[in-house]
Amino acid sequence: AQKVTQAQTEISVVEKEDVTLDCVYETRDTTYYLFWYKQPPSGELVFLIRRNSFDEQNEISGRYSWNFQKSTSSFNFTITASQVVDSAVYFCALSVYNNNDMRFGAGTRLTVKP
Amino acid sequence: GAGVSQTPSNKVTEKGKYVELRCDPISGHTALYWYRQSLGQGPEFLIYFQGTGAADDSGLPNDRFFAVRPEGSVSTLKIQRTERGDSAVYLCASSPGQGAGGYTFGSGTRLTVV
Numbered sequence: 463a464q465k466v467t468q469a470q471t472e473i474s475v476v477e478k479e480d481v482t483l484d485c486v487y488e489t490r491d492t493t494y495y496l497f498w499y500k501q502p503p504s505g506e507l508v509f510l511i512r513r514n515s516f517d518e519q520n521e522i523s524g525r526y527s528w529n530f531q532k533s534t535s536s537f538n539f540t541i542t543a544s545q546v547v548d549s550a551v552y553f554c555a556l557s558v559y560n561n562n563d564m565r566f567g568a569g570t571r572l573t574v575k576p
Numbered sequence: 577g578a579g580v581s582q583t584p585s586n587k588v589t590e591k592g593k594y595v596e597l598r599c600d601p602i603s604g605h606t607a608l609y610w611y612r613q614s615l616g617q618g619p620e621f622l623i624y625f626q627g628t629g630a631a632d633d634s635g636l637p638n639d640r641f642f643a644v645r646p647e648g649s650v651s652t653l654k655i656q657r658t659e660r661g662d663s664a665v666y667l668c669a670s671s672p673g674q675g676a677g678g679y680t681f682g683s684g685t686r687l688t689v690v
Contacts, residue, residue, distance in 0.1 A: 499681075504683060505665065505683050505684050505686075506681055506682065506683045506684070507619070507667065507681035509679065509680065509681075555618070563621045563632070563634065564621060564679070565621075566618030567618050568617055568618050569616075569617070569618050
């Protein structure tokens with residue numbers, strides 16, 4: 463069975479602080495994809511990144527970076543120098559190859575205060 | 577269109593009534609997904625279309641829920657005999673093909689059953 467756990471329900475930081483959102487996943491499949499989505503107050507889910515299970519290389523995109531570690535089944539997301547506009551709910555998700563059931567975690571609500 | 581469009585954005589209905597929720601995917605996207613998001617939770621998979629056919633409807637909670645995509649573009653999610661527990665945000669997503677990931681989500685329809 464597939465499962466995604468985001469243990470942090472809410473995080474509050476002050477602008478310019480770095481913040482890491484944790485994601486732990488479970489699957490018995492060897493081929494899978496991991497995702498992060500952002501859901502701002504408008505409600506729309508915004509795709510941030512997809513990573514396949516064979517690519518453990520960490521990725522950096524501007525202020526965003528992702529740390530994928532198969533050994534600990536984690537796919538953590540770090541925002542450097544956070545900004546108020548980063549305030550949103552962030553979801554981690556898991557999809558097994560050729561399976562349409564993308565499983566989402568419960569989400570982490572990030573509040574960045576000015 | 578430029579994005580995934582969902583109508584209506586909000587729907588209030590009385591318990592026992594029938595409702596239809598519409599999704600207009602990105603032009604050319606063959607894959608279409610319906611998800612349901614309850615308050616404080618991550619989206620849950622309902623059904624997946626590849627073209628006109630429902631390739632995977634394993635997430636539909638019961639036979640009161642049904643979805644169609646007759647021409648391989650617009651999809652309608654239909655809920656019969658609505659119950660208060662059906663209240664949630666219903667999200668639609670589309671992608672160029674199965675397993676491509678990085679779905680583009682619409683803003684959702686907030687359904688409230690009173």
